[in-house]
Amino acid sequence: MYTQKLRPRRMRISPAMRAMVRETTLSAKDFVYPLFVVPGENIKEEIPSMPNCYHLSVDNAVKAAQECWELGIPSVEVFGLPEYKDEDGSSAWDMTSPVQRAIKAIKEAVPEMMVVGDVCLCQYTSHGHCGHLEDHYVDNDKTLKLLQKVAVSQAKAGADIVAPSDMMDGRVAAIREALDEAGYVNVSIMSYAVKYASGYYGPFRDAADSAPSFGDRRQYQMDPANAHEAIKEVDLDIAEGADIIMVKPALAYLDVVRQVRDHIHHPVAVYNVSGEYAMVKAAAANGWIDEKRIVLETLMGMKRAGADIIITYHAIDAAKWLKEEE
Numbered sequence: 519m520y521t522q523k524l525r526p527r528r529m530r531i532s533p534a535m536r537a538m539v540r541e542t543t544l545s546a547k548d549f550v551y552p553l554f555v556v557p558g559e560n561i562k563e564e565i566p567s568m569p570n571c572y573h574l575s576v577d578n579a580v581k582a583a584q585e586c587w588e589l590g591i592p593s594v595e596v597f598g599l600p601e602y603k604d605e606d607g608s609s610a611w612d613m614t615s616p617v618q619r620a621i622k623a624i625k626e627a628v629p630e631m632m633v634v635g636d637v638c639l640c641q642y643t644s645h646g647h648c649g650h651l652e653d654h655y656v657d658n659d660k661t662l663k664l665l666q667k668v669a670v671s672q673a674k675a676g677a678d679i680v681a682p683s684d685m686m687d688g689r690v691a692a693i694r695e696a697l698d699e700a701g702y703v704n705v706s707i708m709s710y711a712v713k714y715a716s717g718y719y720g721p722f723r724d725a726a727d728s729a730p731s732f733g734d735r736r737q738y739q740m741d742p743a744n745a746h747e748a749i750k751e752v753d754l755d756i757a758e759g760a761d762i763i764m765v766k767p768a769l770a771y772l773d774v775v776r777q778v779r780d781h782i783h784h785p786v787a788v789y790n791v792s793g794e795y796a797m798v799k800a801a802a803a804n805g806w807i808d809e810k811r812i813v814l815e816t817l818m819g820m821k822r823a824g825a826d827i828i829i830t831y832h833a834i835d836a837a838k839w840l841k842e843e844e
């Protein structure tokens with residue numbers, strides 16, 4: 519009886535009708551592709567827990583960035599494995615380190631590309647924690663001074679955006695101040711404002727060789743049970759001068775993404791992290807899922823939840839698939 523008037527299926531009758539009423543779109547322009555750069559030349563080594571992701575020397579990182587740009591992906595985020603590690607992670611602000619050299623080389627090869635530098639210390643410290651240690655405790659305010667050096671060195675190398683991922687209190691304000699003092703007023707800050715202490719980072723720690731040598735990161739990263747606290751972190755980072763707000767990980771936290779989206783007027787980024795990627799790749803390798811369909815559906819879900827920017831290891835594949843569908 520009711521079906522005579524109320525038939526939502528009318529709006530799904532054909533591909534053209536579905537295209538007309540589609541609410542959310544996914545595009546290569548939404549993506550940021552993460553790059554792991556290592557010392558040396560002509561290196562391209564697959565990361566075991568992240569199939570089709572590689573440790574790249576600077577020359578090959580440039581090639582990957584060029585490929586992204588040609589596919590319509592506007593941005594890459596650069597992570598690094600340094601030549602040396604020490605107590606305070608000083609290779610993180612060494613201008614001859616792979617990250618700084620890669621940022622410079624990518625900007626030279628593809629000047630229009632938005633190059634993001636990941637600002638943290640865990641890949642560079644001998645203990646694998648994200649800051650300066652005082653008796654097994656990461657000292658917040660001493661760490662801020664180190665993060666300022668990292669951010670300024672990346673801006674000096676040519677980064678358009680610096681992205682602090684350490685979760686120290688006050689680091690956005692500290693980095694903004696240091697960038698401005700050094701004359702980099704137009705370098706943006708993409709803050710990992712809402713970063714949970716998550717099991718989904720496992721494969722990345724292989725990739726970045728950054729697992730802590732003792733303890734965990736629960737004294738600075740957020741408790742996965744908390745959502746109100748996410749809004750508090752976002753408010754603080756915006757007050758401190760963040761330009762883009764990130765939620766990390768993505769998949770298990772899409773409710774948080776939606777709450778953040780509804781709360782602020784800044785661009786919202788999500789990080790589709792290594793564990794989320796590895797699960798899809800493992801299931802696809804076993805023939806248990808249709809990889810293309812699952813990836814595009816997952817990325818669309820992040821977009822629908824409110825993300826403007828998606829940092830994802832699937833970026834190159836997804837951009838190719840989206841092109842096929844045009």
Ligand SMILES: [Zn+2]
Pocket residue numbers: 638639640641647648683684
């Ligand atoms: Zn870190």
